[in-house]
Amino acid sequence: MRYSQLLIPTVKEVPAEAEITSHKLMIRAGLIRKVASGTYTYLPLGWRTLKKIIAIVRQEMDRAGAQEIIVPCLQPLELWQQTGRDQDYGETMFRIIDRHGRGNVLGPTAEEVFTFHAAAELNSYKQLPVNLYQITPKFRDEFRPRFGVLRSREFIMKDAYSFDATPESLHQSYMAMYNAYCRVFQRCGVEYVIVEAESGEMGGTGSHQFTIPCASGEDTIVYTADGSYAANLEKAAVDPLPKEPAPANVPPAEDVFTPNVGTIEAVCGFLKTKPSEMIKTLIFDSRGEAVAALVRGDHELNPEKLTQALGGAHVELAAPEMIERVTGAKVGFAGPRGLASRVSKMVIDHAVAGMAVGVTGANKTDHHTRNVLPGRDFLLEGDNVLVADIRLAQPGDTHKGVPVLFKKGIEVGQVFKLGTKYSRKLGANFKDESGELHPCLMGCYGIGINRIMASAIELYNDENGIIWPISIAPFEAIVTPVNQDDADVVRVSQEIYDRLTTAGVEVLLDDRDLRGGIKFKDADLIGIPVRITVGKKSVVEGNVEVKLRSEPQSEKVPIDQAPQKVVKMINGLKERRKV
């Protein structure tokens, strides 16, 4: 294509709104423009890359036996009410009341709709397994869209849903997607790591997350140096800390007056203790029921782990009214003593159970209790009491004895075993050989298309711009005539362009009547992997220059050999992305 005919609005100056590299470069290279907070238009170059990623994903889904369909983005609220996820998703879900007063949502994902179809169309074990997918826009009313395309309110997601009759079959479907994902990311040319993930409210039994390690990532990966373990922060299991030896003759628990001293730091200052000697008591609301969670003062509770400890029940921090009702005190003074009988569940972190003695809230406004012994002053077991791993991993923790390390990453894909959560609620049942009805075993599998694009830029760039992996570059090669007013230069450029096009190369001809420097800067900024420079001097010598975007040096090549040389270079680049 001719550069002069394409809308490629590159900009020199760094846009004020962009913070991270990929966002800045996507705007500077003319890939995207913002329409409103969290919504973006993809301009020709951006859309070309997106289409390439989509094509790779589609090929790998089809290869893995999944079937592409399209379900509506506009979905009936009723379907979401049937699974209770209208509550769980809460404000993150866009809702629309239509003119007849019916509730609709803009789908943030599509388990309900796919399961609705499975319920209607899949009746017999003979029809299973089935894996259906789509590549469509998804909508989430994020509290805070940011990082450009990485956390936007509208984005393109590939989502697949598998329906199986047996756990073994589900595992096969799951692994087929798992392997397809590896191929997708390999082919897109992005480095990735696979980590164990929490299936959370998706209600599943197993999950892996595909993450691209980079500093701009919002996700934290927890891993061990020996490579034996990798998980996301929500999932990462830590070893229980060793039980501290109890000092002899701890005096009885004693309430002390701590006026207006609610936070951990304030209490530590006031009572001259350390956060690690405090017991934090957090009250959560799990669908209207109060749940108490205890973690050490220097630890942070992990809501995902708490959800898992509660068997998958959604939790959120309780409102002050509930906290005051349960503890009988203002917020900031909750404590474990006598609390178990006033909540539906009390979950105690391992580290709290391992404490010798601690300071806690007194369930009395402006009071704390000291000399609290876990096991003496509050029970560590009981009908509604359990000890579990419910805190976030932190530096110093170990997993199976090996110290854990942390790094940031961008989540680009996740696979889940869902089990029967959705099929039960929506009646997606099949008859087995004996005529008995069973809910389908489901899996769901997502890939963030736009995130792959942004991640690739995060991964591959330099001070001049993007360095696209060949497989997702908007064009594979660019022909840059340096002297647009020289007839020979223009003719040679056109010839090379024609021959490359005939050879099946996606090539851009920079036919703009501009100085060479500008063309070079633009070519580098938009990151085209191979550049053919056609200049007056070298044409006289019968040469052109061929250069890889990723390499500083160009190579002189006789004009007639240039096209085949370029094809060879492109094939070489592609070779690296083969699976």
Place this chain on the structure above:
RNA sequence: CGGGGCGUAGCUCAGCUUGGCUUAGAGCGCUUGGUUCGGGACCAAGAGGUCGGUGGUUCGAAUCCACUCGCCCCGACCA
């Protein structure tokens, strides 16, 4: 939703504290002419803004006040 910041030309910003020598500015970009032409050239001449919006204070508001809308950052939240 809490905290912080910002809305002035297509883009990046100055001017605002202390209202009036500002007839609203600069650089980049854009248009025209010329000189240039292998890493974002130079000269000249132009076009382009109801200073986010509404209301107020004032003889006078981009500048002060109130409200409002939008955007960004930190946090909380998030398959």
